[in-house]
Amino acid sequence: MGPIMAAAVLGLKSHTDPAWTKVALSDEIALLRDHAHLERKAAGHMITLMGQVQGAADRLLENAREELDHFARVSALLAARGAEPGKDPGNPYVQAVAQATGKSLLDRVLRMGIIEARSYEHFTLLGEAAPEGNLKRMFLELKDSEAGHHAFFIGLAYEHWPRATVREHWDKLADAEAEIVAHIEWGPRVH
Numbered sequence: 213m214g215p216i217m218a219a220a221v222l223g224l225k226s227h228t229d230p231a232w233t234k235v236a237l238s239d240e241i242a243l244l245r246d247h248a249h250l251e252r253k254a255a256g257h258m259i260t261l262m263g264q265v266q267g268a269a270d271r272l273l274e275n276a277r278e279e280l281d282h283f284a285r286v287s288a289l290l291a292a293r294g295a296e297p298g299k300d301p302g303n304p305y306v307q308a309v310a311q312a313t314g315k316s317l318l319d320r321v322l323r324m325g326i327i328e329a330r331s332y333e334h335f336t337l338l339g340e341a342a343p344e345g346n347l348k349r350m351f352l353e354l355k356d357s358e359a360g361h362h363a364f365f366i367g368l369a370y371e372h373w374p375r376a377t378v379r380e381h382w383d384k385l386a387d388a389e390a391e392i393v394a395h396i397e398w399g400p401r402v403h
């Protein structure tokens with residue numbers, strides 16, 4: 213990178229070190245298992261929000277369906293490797309972000325938005341770093357869908373809460389998330 217740091221993507225406050233991809237890709241089955249469960253849980257959170265955010269059930273359902281399609285796609289890559297998602301060990305990054313951030317509805321909407329943004333960044337890095345093959349193609353094809361989910365959640369927040377409130381909560385959340393990313397132990401995981 214040149215002397216001027218490129219702006220971090222999608223409102224994130226940090227860049228992931230591209231060296232992270234080497235560790236993430238060191239065990240494809242472990243990476244895909246973590247990924248499958250993240251897609252499944254994203255769909256689950258969207259379905260939960262259908263009962264909590266007014267006037268957004270159809271759009272949340274549409275996004276949840278996309279996440280379930282992603283889950284199926286990741287599961288197929290696991291099946292091709294003789295594996296399955298199996299039991300979910302939990303993802304330390306998502307757990308840390310959930311613990312570090314507020315429990316209000318706005319915070320939960322924005323938390324979805326920031327995890328989608330980091331997924332977009334990580335899928336982009338993984339898509340660039342992975343060797344030619346179905347894993348690389350999958351990351352490059354899914355990344356834009358995750359960026360779309362990020363935009364959806366940010367839009368949803370602005371629909372329901374005042375701009376200044378959304379900005380203030382996002383700012384706090386993005387600071388906490390960048391701090392978590394800086395200290396999380398790297399492993400064969402999407403995050």
Ligand SMILES: [Fe+2]
Pocket residue numbers: 251254278279282354357358
């Ligand atoms: Fe997804």
Ligand SMILES: [Fe+2]
Pocket residue numbers: 254279328357358361
């Ligand atoms: Fe997503």
